[in-house]
Amino acid sequence: MARLRPRARIIRTIGDQLISGPEAALIELVKNSYDADASSVRIRIEPKSEDEAGGLLTVEDDGHGMSAADLVEKWMEPATTDKIERRVSPSGRRMLGAKGVGRFATAKLGRYLDLVAAYKSPGRRLEVTELKIDWDEFYTRKYLDEVNILFSSKVGGRGDRPGVSISIRELRDSWTSHRLEALVRELRRLASPVGARETSFRIHLDLSSFTEATAGFDGQSIVAGALASLNEKDVDPTVIRPLFNLDHVYHYKVSGTFDASGRFKGAFVNQRGDSKPVPIRIEPSALEEGEEKCGKIKLRINIYDREGEAVDDLIERLGLDGVGRLDARRLLNENIGIGIYREGFRIRPYGDPETDWLELERRRVQDPSLRLGHNQVWGVVEIEDEGDSGLTERSSREGLDHNGSFLRLKRLVTDLLVTVEQDRQNFRQSAGFSRKKAGDTSDVRKHAGLRTIEREINQLPPRYRERFTRALRKDSAALKTAIEDLESYQQALASRSTLGLVVAQVLHDGRRFLSDITTRSKGLADGASRIQEKSAFGEHFRSSFGKNAQSIHQSAGGLNKLFKALDPVSGRRRGRPTDFDASRVMQRCLDLFSDAIQREGIVIEFNNEGSSLLVRGYEADLMAALLNIIDNAVHWLGTSPARPRVIRITTGETKKYVRIALSNNGPPIDDRFHQRLFSPGFTLKTEGSGIGLAIAREAMRGSKGDVAFDGDARDVTFVIEMQRSRE
Structure with a gap:
């Protein structure tokens, strides 16, 4: 039976290559101190010499330490499951480590590791265990079980306390000022502002060995930060604290x-x-x-x-x-x-x-x-x-x-x-901190008559009044014409924006129809010369001819239907308002969303109160409003866990208007947003543009109708009102 035998260098692969950098490696050691119930961890770094040799990094904590058995059975066992199985430290902290490889980060930091662990079990004397590792041996030895690790254990002395001390010599990286600044930033962000207070876990970093003489900069000022003079006095200069509160x-x-x-x-x-x-x-x-x-x-x-x-x-x-x-x-x-x-x-x-x-x-x-x-x-x-x-x-x-x-x-x-x-x-x-986005032209139109100026002109002597009145009327007419041009431009923009909602569906359905037409027509063209052939092919071709021709006809009809659906929002000149059946427009809009409705498992319910739905206005306006409202409903129902997902359409009529209410049982809209729903730029969609409902309202007002949100309804409900047909 064959067995796997790990190479010795697998440990260096874990330490050198799996850990992304020296900052990440050092943070792994800090987390191990936290898991050991330490109240603090102290890090000291001494720089390399001028010839880039030497250097020292120490990490000491006052946690519960490790026994000799822990070192042998857990620390020296790669990918140990100890923390996965325990998950909680003796003092109740949730374990940060779980992979069982963080300790090998020491190989990333330097060549030689000296570890001293002091541990006291109940009723027994303090036990001090030491191990020494030369990480380079994991490259010189062939297999993992050939690497010898110096290991010793003894009874602790009077001044010894539980905890772990790690010394790493012959540092692999030069701790430059830039790297130390990055380390300090990492340590500042390591502990949550809330978590640090709750656990009373402190991190200390001693960089006093970095001086102008030894490194060309003052290391301890990096710990204090750029605003050291603003920090509190009489505070341990090695403690790591957030730069700002x-x-x-x-x-x-x-x-x-x-x-x-x-x-x-x-x-x-x-x-x-x-x-x-x-x-x-x-x-x-x-x-x-x-x-x-x-x-x-x-x-x-x-x-x-x-x-x-x-x-x-x-x-x-x-x-x-x-x-x-x-x-x-x-x-x-x-x-x-x-x-x-x-x-x-x-x-x-x-x-x-x-x-x-x-x-x-x-x-x-x-x-x-x-x-x-x-x-x-x-x-x-x-x-x-x-x-x-x-x-x-x-x-x-x-x-x-x-x-x-x-x-x-x-x-x-x-x-x-x-x-x-x-x-x-x-x-x-x-509060006036940001500019309001442009709304509709109703306020501008209201002031286009220049009524205030007209009242003042009426106070003038008669000999001046006529001349000023003519000039006023001329300017007022020009202003109204400009507003009408602006409204026409708005309508064109609304048409094109609405058109964007149907493009995806048009492309999807259009490609399906065209694919069917292309495939079947090619088959008919390729076999046309053999249509009268007395063979198995000829017999099959003649028997399937009618079916293929019918399919081409149906696909062509589907394309024609798509083009007709787009015609009201094509942006062509509007002409006079006409009478039309709103229910047909509504069904066309639902058809355009049929794939999305089916994909999201949405049920469409109609509740017709007996109205004829004959309205007067422009089909493009109603279509623009319906498409935007249905698009929003499909989107939010797609995010809702509600089952079944329902879009309910209720119609009614008054003496002057036809009323179409579109409701859905998706997520409710918070009361504080009701007043802004139709404001251009307002959206609660992550990727929304915020113009859909604004377009819907502007479109309906172009047909002397309106769109409103019913805040009193049980479900999310938008109501469209449009003038009844004169018939």
Whole structure:
């Protein structure tokens, strides 16, 4: 029977190549100290000599240590399952390690490892165990079991205390000022601002050996940070602390929890306004294709405005008096980002300024005034362990696997930000911090008569009045003509925007029809010369001729139907309003979404109250309104776990109007958004443009009708009103 026999260099492969860099390797050792119930870990780095030789790195903690048996049976066993099986430390901390390879990060840092572990079991004396490893031996020896590791154990002395001390000599990397700055940034972001307080776990970094004489720079000032003079006095200069206390400094904040189903419950706070928490409730969305559940998520995200006055406000709150706006923006950029944390510790690289894992900058291109940028957010997203969340950390310690659970996490947080962006935009527009987007022309038309000027002219002496009145009427007529031209242009834009909603369906159906026509017509053309042939082929060709011709005819009819459906939104000259059957237009719109309706498992219910649905206006206007409302309904039903998913169409009529109500049982719309639903640019879709409902309303007003949202209805309901036919 053959057996696997690992080569000795597999350990170096794990240590040197699986761990991404020296910063990541050192963080693995810090996490091991946390898992050992240490209250603190102390790191000291001494630089290499001028000839790039030597160097020393030590990591010491005051945890429970390791016994000789632990070292042999666990530490020296690659991929041990010890932490997976225990999951909780003796003092109750949830274990950060699970892969069983983090200790081999020491091979990444230097050639020689000296480890001293002190451990005291109940009722026994302190045991001190030491092992020494030359990592280069794992290249000179052929197989793993041929490597000899120096190992000894003894009874501890009077001054010995439990814990682990690691010394690494002959460092592989030069710790330059740039690399040390990167390390300090990593350590500052390692512990969650909340988790660090709860666990009382402290990280100390001693860089005092880096001086102008030995390294060309002052190492300890790197630990203090660029704003060392602003930090508190009489504080241990080696302690790692966040550069800014961003936890309590923000313009806007959203915090809360997603439960395991994806339901969010939290609050939004606006410190530039009244600072009163506004509750946020978001119902769980259905899993999209490729997504899997990601467990419970707790988050807190701070949001910052970046215009001059807002930056001045942050400077004052952070105590950065004397720092200019440019430097303040640079410092904010270096300490911004949304980190993902597990058991109080950050998962690299989420939260780095360079890692836009939510793709905020890509979204912001669509609408910079509404969408948040990566440099406007700071936050903590806390996830559960791998077993409960499905969010697995890569062995390289460079992020999470991009599996279905990660896709779900990303979408839940992004969808929450979409809601928050609208709350922030509402306030900024009302407070005058951002420009309002252009609306319809109704207000302009109302003032086009220049009534105020007309009243003043009427107060003039008669000899002047006629001349001014003629000039006023001329200008008023010109203004009204310009408004009509603008409205015509708006209608053309609405037609083309609506056309975009049907293009995908047209291409899908059109290709299907054309493929059938092309294939069958080619078969008929190729066999036409043998149509009278007395053979098996000729007999088969003649018997299938009628079927193929009929199929071509049906596909051609399908194409013709598509073209007719597009005709009302083609943007041609409108002419006079006409009488038409709204039910036919409604069915055409539903047909265009038939594939999406079927894919999402949506049921269409009609509740006709006996109205004829004969209306007067323009088919293009009704089609534009229906397409946008149905498009929104299909989208939100696709995110809803509700079953069955239903679009309900109810019709009725009054003496003057026909009423069409379109309802769906998708996610409800929060009350605070009702007033903005038809505002251009307003959207709760992650990738939305915010013009759909605005187009729907403008289109219906072009036919002397209207679209409204029914906030009192049980389901999400939009109501279209259109003039009844004169017949």
